[in-house]
Structures are given as C-alpha cells and as structure tokens.
Amino acid sequence: MATVAKDSDVHITYDDQQKINKFARCNARHGDVKEELKMKENELQNLQxxxxxxxxxxxxxxxxxxxxxxxxxxxxxDEAQEAIAAQREVLQEEIAGLNTRAGELQETMTQLKGDLYGKFGNNINLEPEEE
Structure with missing residues (x-):
C-alpha cells in the first residue's frame, strides 16, 4: 500500500515510518469496516x-x-414481524456505528496522506491498488 521510491534521496525518519505504518493499519481497518458494512446492509435488505x-x-x-x-x-x-423489526433496529444501529468508524478512519488517513505527501511528494504512493 504505502511505498517510497527506492531511488529517492528522501530520508525517512522514525516518525515518518510510524505515520506510514499507521496509515497502512487504518487503511486495512477501513477495508474491513467497509466489508462488514456491506454484509450488514445485505442482512438489512434480506430482513426487508x-x-x-x-x-x-x-x-x-x-x-x-x-x-x-x-x-x-x-x-x-405479528410475532415474526416484531422480531424482524427488532433485528432491523439492531442492524441499523450497527450500520450507523460502522459508518461512523469508517468516517473516523477516512479522516485519519486523509490527515496522514497530507502529512506524508507534503514531505515525500511523488516519492510515496498511498493510493489503493486497482484490482
């Protein structure tokens, strides 16, 4: 994910490496949260x-x-509809929490991207790989 060009003369400090590592962890968590969010939304649609x-x-x-x-x-x-409504409410709360978490991770990654691109410019790549 985060790579620094090998032929660059840019010195990477310990703090820079920590930021790169934090970005990579946030990016991995963000992907996990997005995947879980997709599953919860599918469950919600199935309930509907x-x-x-x-x-x-x-x-x-x-x-x-x-x-x-x-x-x-x-x-x-009636009992089944009540149970489905209760499940739907729980899922909606979980989805809201996952959306909040995804937003927090995205905000952290945006801040780290700004810091790292500010220092390394084109010598670092923090963009996701195309699949």
Missing part, C-alpha cells in the same frame, strides 16, 4: 424482503417459520 413476503403471501392467522440460531421455530405473523 422477508417482511414484505410475510405481508404479501400469508393469511393473518398462519404461522411462519422463523430462524433462531440454526433452528426454525413457528411464530405468528
């Missing part, structure tokens, strides 16, 4: 889809299978 299916497909007094851990239990539609 399940709730929509319950409302469309079933009569009001039918029981529906509801997954708890690795087993299914039968719940009334």
């Amino acid at each position: 889809d399940a709730e929509d299916e319950i409302m469309i497909a079933l009569d009001g007094d039918e029981k529906v299978p509801y997954m708890v851990g690795e087993v299914f239990i039968m719940k009334s539609q």
